Amino acid sequence: MRKRLAAFIRTEPEGGPSSAGTSVFWILASSASGLLIIGWLLPWFVGPYDAGVGYSAQDALVSSPTGIGTILIYILAVAMVILFVSPFAEAFMRFRGRTFGPRADRIRLYLGIAGVVLTGVVWLLYRVLGEEPLFGSLQPGEISDSAIWLTMYGFALAALVYGARPWVIGRQTLAFGTAVLPFGIFLPLMFHQAPDFLLWAAGSLAIYMLLALGLNVVVGFAGLLDLGYAAFFAIGAYACASFASPIHNIHWPLWILIFLGAAIASLFGAILGAPTLRLRGDYLAIVTLGFGEIVPDLATNNVFNLTGGPNGISGIDQPHWGFMDFSESPRWYYWSLLLVSIAVIVLLYNIERSRVGRAWVALREDEVAAAATGINTTTTKLLAFAIGASVSGLAGAFYGSLVTVVTPDDFSFSVSIAVLSIVVLGGIGNIAGVILGAVILTFVIFWALPNMDAWSTTLSSTVHIPALANINFSSYTYIIYGLALILMMLLRPGGLLPSRARRIELESAGESESLAAVQGIA
Amino acid sequence: MSENGQPVVAIAADTTTVTDKVIDLRAIDVYYGRVQALIGVSLEVRQGEIVALIGSNGAGKTTTLRTISGLISPRKGQVLLFGKAIQGVGAAQIARLGVGHAPEGRRLFARMTVRENLDMGAYSRGDRAGIRTDLERVYTLFPRLRERDSQLAGSLSGGEQQMVAIGRALMSAPKVLLLDEPSLGLAPILVDAIFEVIREINAKGTTILLIEQNALLALKTAVRGYVLENGAVALAGPSEELIASPDIQRAYLGM
Numbered sequence: 001m002r003k004r005l006a007a008f009i010r011t012e013p014e015g016g017p018s019s020a021g022t023s024v025f026w027i028l029a030s031s032a033s034g035l036l037i038i039g040w041l042l043p044w045f046v047g048p049y050d051a052g053v054g055y056s057a058q059d060a061l062v063s064s065p066t067g068i069g070t071i072l073i074y075i076l077a078v079a080m081v082i083l084f085v086s087p088f089a090e091a092f093m094r095f096r097g098r099t100f101g102p103r104a105d106r107i108r109l110y111l112g113i114a115g116v117v118l119t120g121v122v123w124l125l126y127r128v129l130g131e132e133p134l135f136g137s138l139q140p141g142e143i144s145d146s147a148i149w150l151t152m153y154g155f156a157l158a159a160l161v162y163g164a165r166p167w168v169i170g171r172q173t174l175a176f177g178t179a180v181l182p183f184g185i186f187l188p189l190m191f192h193q194a195p196d197f198l199l200w201a202a203g204s205l206a207i208y209m210l211l212a213l214g215l216n217v218v219v220g221f222a223g224l225l226d227l228g229y230a231a232f233f234a235i236g237a238y239a240c241a242s243f244a245s246p247i248h249n250i251h252w253p254l255w256i257l258i259f260l261g262a263a264i265a266s267l268f269g270a271i272l273g274a275p276t277l278r279l280r281g282d283y284l285a286i287v288t289l290g291f292g293e294i295v296p297d298l299a300t301n302n303v304f305n306l307t308g309g310p311n312g313i314s315g316i317d318q319p320h321w322g323f324m325d326f327s328e329s330p331r332w333y334y335w336s337l338l339l340v341s342i343a344v345i346v347l348l349y350n351i352e353r354s355r356v357g358r359a360w361v362a363l364r365e366d367e368v369a370a371a372a373t374g375i376n377t378t379t380t381k382l383l384a385f386a387i388g389a390s391v392s393g394l395a396g397a398f399y400g401s402l403v404t405v406v407t408p409d410d411f412s413f414s415v416s417i418a419v420l421s422i423v424v425l426g427g428i429g430n431i432a433g434v435i436l437g438a439v440i441l442t443f444v445i446f447w448a449l450p451n452m453d454a455w456s457t458t459l460s461s462t463v464h465i466p467a468l469a470n471i472n473f474s475s476y477t478y479i480i481y482g483l484a485l486i487l488m489m490l491l492r493p494g495g496l497l498p499s500r501a502r503r504i505e506l507e508s509a510g511e512s513e514s515l516a517a518v519q520g521i522a
Numbered sequence: 523m524s525e526n527g528q529p530v531v532a533i534a535a536d537t538t539t540v541t542d543k544v545i546d547l548r549a550i551d552v553y554y555g556r557v558q559a560l561i562g563v564s565l566e567v568r569q570g571e572i573v574a575l576i577g578s579n580g581a582g583k584t585t586t587l588r589t590i591s592g593l594i595s596p597r598k599g600q601v602l603l604f605g606k607a608i609q610g611v612g613a614a615q616i617a618r619l620g621v622g623h624a625p626e627g628r629r630l631f632a633r634m635t636v637r638e639n640l641d642m643g644a645y646s647r648g649d650r651a652g653i654r655t656d657l658e659r660v661y662t663l664f665p666r667l668r669e670r671d672s673q674l675a676g677s678l679s680g681g682e683q684q685m686v687a688i689g690r691a692l693m694s695a696p697k698v699l700l701l702d703e704p705s706l707g708l709a710p711i712l713v714d715a716i717f718e719v720i721r722e723i724n725a726k727g728t729t730i731l732l733i734e735q736n737a738l739l740a741l742k743t744a745v746r747g748y749v750l751e752n753g754a755v756a757l758a759g760p761s762e763e764l765i766a767s768p769d770i771q772r773a774y775l776g777m
Binding site: 355358359361362365366368369370371372373374375376377500501504 | 591592593612613614615617618623625629630631632633634638641642643645646674676690694
């Protein structure tokens with residue numbers, strides 16, 4: 001039973017070549033379910049003024065159908081339920097050792113396409129005809145644009161995942177990008193009625209993701225453990241804040257500052273790296289840990305009167321380019337960060353596959369052999385440090401401008417650890433994994449953990465257990481966070497989407513462990 | 523110096539010029555911390571030769587090769603490659619100068635495929651056409667590797683791993699190839715095959731310095747040999763002479 005469960009969680013018990021590919025499949029399939037259920041229950045999340053598509057269907061169910069809209073909503077509801085249940089049903093079937101045939105996939109493809117079209121039709125009719133002719137005497141409440149968008153996206157995603165299953169499994173990176181990118185681009189439009197907090201959260205997500213992508217170059221690609229990565233983030237953020245705030249009365253535009261931040265941070269990466277990269281493993285980790293402590297301390301002590309001391313630098317400029325007023329709505333930050341993130345991802349993806357990328361892999365595998373094949377080990381490591389640091393400098397430039405204040409506390413050890421957790425949790429050395437890790441961990445840190453108190457209060461009144469409301473979850477934040485990490489590492493030690501090298505390492509570690517057990521070492 | 527067709531030079535020091543010495547170690551002392559591993563070792567390898575380095579475990583054979591390829595630097599003495607001193611140049615640069623090293627214990631990149639390992643060998647080269655020709659050459663020398671092309675190096679058998687190690691060293695188009703115990707852990711039939719390939723590589727013009735436990739095989743393959751004992755050169759000379767020497771026969775050939 002335990003073995004079965006483990007095999008189920010790992011999705012590919014025999015360690016087949018496409019186990020990461022099937023992970024992408026599962027992630028996308030359950031995302032489709034998630035979007036459909038959110039589209040259904042949207043009012044639950046954003047307040048009573050918006051009705052989800054499902055709400056209308058529920059209302060329609062209790063009274064008799066009186067308009068064309070109600071019939072359409074009935075059909076939609078059936079498609080939604082089937083597609084929502086699909087991944088769970090499929091997982092259950094796999095658990096029992098069976099699968100659905102290709103016919104089921106085809107049916108779900110048609111359901112998905114029909115869902116997209118029908119949702120669009122309902123929305124158009126609703127806009128053109130209005131509530132009365134569409135639903136008759138029924139009062140379904142306002143159908144919100146966000147609900148329509150989410151529902152359509154959920155249907156489209158389901159159509160993609162089931163309709164092109166071999167492609168999704170075979171070309172996982174491309175499939176993941178295709179599925180997620182439009183969502184990213186249209187997010188501000190989907191929620192144009194919703195408050196800005198969502199875009200703020202997405203902005204901090206993007207910054208954390210950039211940090212994790214940069215750290216992944218150092219830890220994942222080159223195999224150098226860096227425990228003080230926040231230092232480079234701080235250097236980038238402070239450098240850019242100095243050039244775009246009243247503190248020195250310099251006001252450079254953001255698009256110059258992102259390059260400046262990247263350049264300065266990578267310079268410091270090289271400065272720290274040059275004398276220390278001879279060190280290996282644990283020793284390097286300690287040095288970087290020290291560096292990570294020094295930098296915020298220097299900022300606190302207002303070094304050279306540059307950093308503004310414990311209060312940091314405030315009043316950082318927010319750009320205003322024509323109709324793009326960054327201070328008016330976070331959506332401009334959101335789109336800029338999305339653009340920058342995509343550029344960074346494409347760049348890093350290519351670097352990983354370049355000469356330098358191969359040199360990193362060789363270095364990680366065997367330093368002596370790498371040197372013997374003509375790889376300059378010091379330069380190659382230094383490059384990893386510099387590139388990793390430059391990405392965090394870039395993130396720092398955006399961070400300062402987004403929150404308009406930088407203080408030494410923003411770059412504490414816990415930031416380094418959070419970023420490292422994202423990399424490890426997502427999958428060391430795998431760009432797609434790191435992105436997913438960033439999405440999940442920022443979701444947990446910025447949304448789930450802060451909201452636990454409110455949820456427990458709601459839950460306690462629903463199930464009538466008053467004790468639940470008295471638990472102060474916010475004081476257990478780090479315990480819950482830590483437990484989640486431990487559980488994750490036990491279940492999927494290679495991260496959510498392990499890189500190829502990591503997967504092989506884990507497999508061979510399993511072999512040598514069982515070998516040790518055979519020899520009685522256990 | 524022509525790359526190809528150089529006949530195997532017989533050992534006649536007075537007839538050769540200075541630049542004919544591909545490797546020239548002059549009285550080098552090498553230490554690991556406080557332990558002295560090499561004591562005044564002098565050794566030379568000339569263009570087109572196969573030279574064997576034999577000796578018991580811990581005699582300093584591997585240390586000698588590591589010194590030549592720059593993985594350790596000598597505390598005293600000089601290392602000359604193609605007549606130029608290379609002190610403090612660094613392993614990467616030495617590899618670029620044309621020294622291919624198939625290190626002890628193969629040291630493959632276990633989690634890369636065979637093909638990726640071979641590609642890593644050509645890391646410091648820019649000529650794509652040349653790389654493709656050399657890859658083809660390696661695959662012709664070791665047809666087995668073509669079959670295992672996309673298999674992970676760590677999952678190969680010992681013999682195949684040795685083929686990859688030699689192949690990887692060849693991919694840098696080395697002028698001189700350092701082979702550290704190519705027969706280690708191989709079945710006798712494979713040992714013969716590997717040595718056949720070593721002769722073939724040499725016939726195409728690559729100079730070879732070879733470490734080998736199997737002293738008889740090594741000396742039969744090489745034109746000259748050096749015998750290391752406790753970090754110093756105990757004997758040196760043409761292979762036939764070494765094979766004929768009673769000391770060598772007793773100590774290394776088991777006759």
